[in-house]
Amino acid sequence: MKILKVLFLMLQSGILLSQITKNVRNEPAIWGGYISSIKVSDRISVWNDLHYVPESFFIYRTGLSWHFTPQVVGTAGYAFLNAAPRVDGLLARSEHRPWGQLVFNFKIGEAAQFNHRIRYDYRIRQSVFAGEIHNHSWTAYHRLRFMSSLRFPLVGRSLGDYKPFFSVNNEILFNFGKNIVWNYFDQNRSWINLGYQLPYATVQFGYMLRWVQGQTPGDVTNYHTALLWITHVIDTRKAKTDKKPENELLHREP
Structure with a gap:
């Protein structure tokens, strides 16, 4: 019952947004992603991830992570993004994005794993006017992101290697800064995944509803996304252990 209550709360915001908005456009999408962690010491790892959503964005993100404890990890780094609109068939709008995050993870009951992430993006984006990119004009603002994720096993009583799992996730993204006039609420992402865990990798596929604020008030796009x-x-590390660090694969989300 506790797990069902958490699932309901995490998905509730996305459902409510879909009900209260007007001028809603629905679009299909596909999202492919690769997220990696390179362990260089017991405390330090290098974060890298690549994501591509055709007709929407491509991003490469890198950073340095410090593992305060098995339950708390901080990361800071830089990302480069190309986004719509397209020019000559390519995603053409560039963005530079210094970023940082804190991830907290802990168990709920005997089986479930709960992760909460707070991420900050400083977005430096090429300006777009009337659908045209202005190469020498840039807009900068801040964004805060709050993600919660609940993962639990589909087989057995605990998460582990060679076991399938199910996860439900929600992320809310807020804009702020002098260049933000009305669109403080950027977007909401709600998704569910099925996954399989290997000793040093996981594979996940699922569905995401991305609620994205448009350029004018009331203009919203729902992206129905396959992941x-x-x-x-x-x-x-030179002195490798037979067992990977606790929870290392559990908090790696885009």
């Missing part, structure tokens, strides 16, 4: 994400941990 395929691969998470990979690479251990480069």
